[in-house]
Amino acid sequence: MPRNRGMLTQELNISRRTSRRHEGFTLSERHIVSKEEQGLSQETQWMIAVRDKRDKAAFAALFDHFAPRLKGFVMRTGTSAAQAEEVVQDVMLTVWRRAETFDPHRAQVSAWIYQITRNRQIDVMRKENRPVPEALKEEPGLEPDAGQIMAVEQEAGLLRKALSTLNCDQRAIIEKAYLGELTHQEISTQTGLPLGTIKSRIRLGLERLRHELKDLSR
Amino acid sequence: MSGITHHTPDSMLAAYAAGTLPHPFAIVVAAHISMCATCRASLEAHQAVGGLVLEDTQCTALTDGLKSATLAMLDDVVIPDPVFEADGIFPGPLVQALKGRAPQWKKLGMGVRQDIIQADRSGSVRLLYIPPGQAVPDHGHNGLELTLVLQGSFHDETGTFGVGDLEVADETLDHTPIAGGDIPCICLAATDAPLRFHALIPRLLQPLFRI
Numbered sequence: 082m083p084r085n086r087g088m089l090t091q092e093l094n095i096s097r098r099t100s101r102r103h104e105g106f107t108l109s110e111r112h113i114v115s116k117e118e119q120g121l122s123q124e125t126q127w128m129i130a131v132r133d134k135r136d137k138a139a140f141a142a143l144f145d146h147f148a149p150r151l152k153g154f155v156m157r158t159g160t161s162a163a164q165a166e167e168v169v170q171d172v173m174l175t176v177w178r179r180a181e182t183f184d185p186h187r188a189q190v191s192a193w194i195y196q197i198t199r200n201r202q203i204d205v206m207r208k209e210n211r212p213v214p215e216a217l218k219e220e221p222g223l224e225p226d227a228g229q230i231m232a233v234e235q236e237a238g239l240l241r242k243a244l245s246t247l248n249c250d251q252r253a254i255i256e257k258a259y260l261g262e263l264t265h266q267e268i269s270t271q272t273g274l275p276l277g278t279i280k281s282r283i284r285l286g287l288e289r290l291r292h293e294l295k296d297l298s299r
Numbered sequence: 300m301s302g303i304t305h306h307t308p309d310s311m312l313a314a315y316a317a318g319t320l321p322h323p324f325a326i327v328v329a330a331h332i333s334m335c336a337t338c339r340a341s342l343e344a345h346q347a348v349g350g351l352v353l354e355d356t357q358c359t360a361l362t363d364g365l366k367s368a369t370l371a372m373l374d375d376v377v378i379p380d381p382v383f384e385a386d387g388i389f390p391g392p393l394v395q396a397l398k399g400r401a402p403q404w405k406k407l408g409m410g411v412r413q414d415i416i417q418a419d420r421s422g423s424v425r426l427l428y429i430p431p432g433q434a435v436p437d438h439g440h441n442g443l444e445l446t447l448v449l450q451g452s453f454h455d456e457t458g459t460f461g462v463g464d465l466e467v468a469d470e471t472l473d474h475t476p477i478a479g480g481d482i483p484c485i486c487l488a489a490t491d492a493p494l495r496f497h498a499l500i501p502r503l504l505q506p507l508f509r510i
Contacts, residue, residue, distance in 0.1 A: 137373060144366055149358035156359060166362055170369050177373055187343055191350030196316065199349070203318040211318065212329035214339065215384060215391035241351050258313055259349040265314035265324075 120231055124190040132180040144173055147194055154198065158260055168205070172198050182216060185230040189237040199261060305464035307331050307338045316345040323417060323424040323489035327445045327465070329392035330487055333385065334463040388449045393487055402426050409433060422491035429453065429478040442492030444468045451484035453477060
């Protein structure tokens with residue numbers, strides 16, 4: 082369900098879910114973190130500050146967290162260090178410039194950045210923009226919902242757990258698939274077992290999200 | 300769209316997220332996702348896995364100055380890439396592939412028309428226009444063919460396909476798609492190999508029309 086791009090520091094409806102408490106976190110003096118927002122991961126808080134407040138300190142924090150990982154990620158696909166840094170810079174600038182397309186109700190920050198990165202790598206290879214699905218249309222007047230944002234983050238956590246239970250070979254196949262080293266035929270033939278684990282995880286996650294959406298619309 | 304019953308296979312959604320789907324297929328899959336909430340949700344789940352792989356990648360030291368150079372560019376004025384929105388029955392990714400132009404239909408005989416949008420070594424993607432009740436000459440496939448219905452419907456040996464449905468046909472399927480009876484069927488179709496037509500005339504025309 083699309084939601085309005087309001088600031089999370091505004092009034093939030095999280096009555097159905099108790100927020101997980103983290104250590105209080107302050108980005109900058111201008112960014113007052115609400116009680117509800119404290120339950121979210123740092124990356125999500127930074128990204129929301131970038132999106133809603135064009136907060137450069139938050140962007141710098143995102144850069145410190147993601148850029149070194151991105152460089153390693155891009156180099157794993159056989160790109161030189163210098164070229165990888167070009168991609169990293171492009172991706173991080175896209176994070177800043179396209180921040181309004183980040184929707185924490187649907188994706189954790191790393192998922193959003195992952196797709197930006199793969200798109201960028203393909204665009205560079207093909208020298209034309211790859212086809213992307215239309216953006217979902219926002220329905221006006223819907224408030225941000227911290228409960229659902231947290232549910233997305235929790236799902237990502239459960240997915241991480243599922244990934245960590247895979248053996249080394251299975252894990253390697255998953256990494257190859259998402260690094261773009263397997264064709265779709267190879268994904269369907271080689272990844273049977275591990276994808277099955279992940280698929281059930283994904284399915285459960287989506288079911289849960291769907292039920293929460295139903296609850297909210299009552 | 301709620302009536303969609305034929306979806307993008309999961310392995311293709313994973314390959315689409317990872318960017319390994321051949322370009323013609325990527326156009327059709329992006330168009331299908333634009334019409335199908337179920338496949339969009341599945342794609343986003345794959346993106347989540349990709350995100351975890353990214354997060355778990357070991358950090359590699361950056362060149363001094365990369366961060367400051369990037370921060371210095373934040374206020375640069377940039378012309379944003381165009382955003383392609385749906386135009387009538389054409390989903391955004393198709394509008395993007397057409398580069399904003401209207402379809403240019405070429406007759407294939409028996410009222411069937413096509414517009415080849417792209418054709419290169421990675422395969423081809425085209426629009427097909429099939430009059431109501433008309434059969435597309437039965438054809439087999441050397442490779443894989445994806446067909447997304449944009450208007451009307453068609454049916455073949457495997458079932459009925461309405462607006463938003465995606466048919467995946469491989470070497471093993473030798474089928475005769477027939478358009479439904481009410482309005483012309485318009486489809487977006489992609490292959491990673493030339494089609495083989497069985498009837499003699501279409502086969503002779505195949506090099507000519509690049510179908």
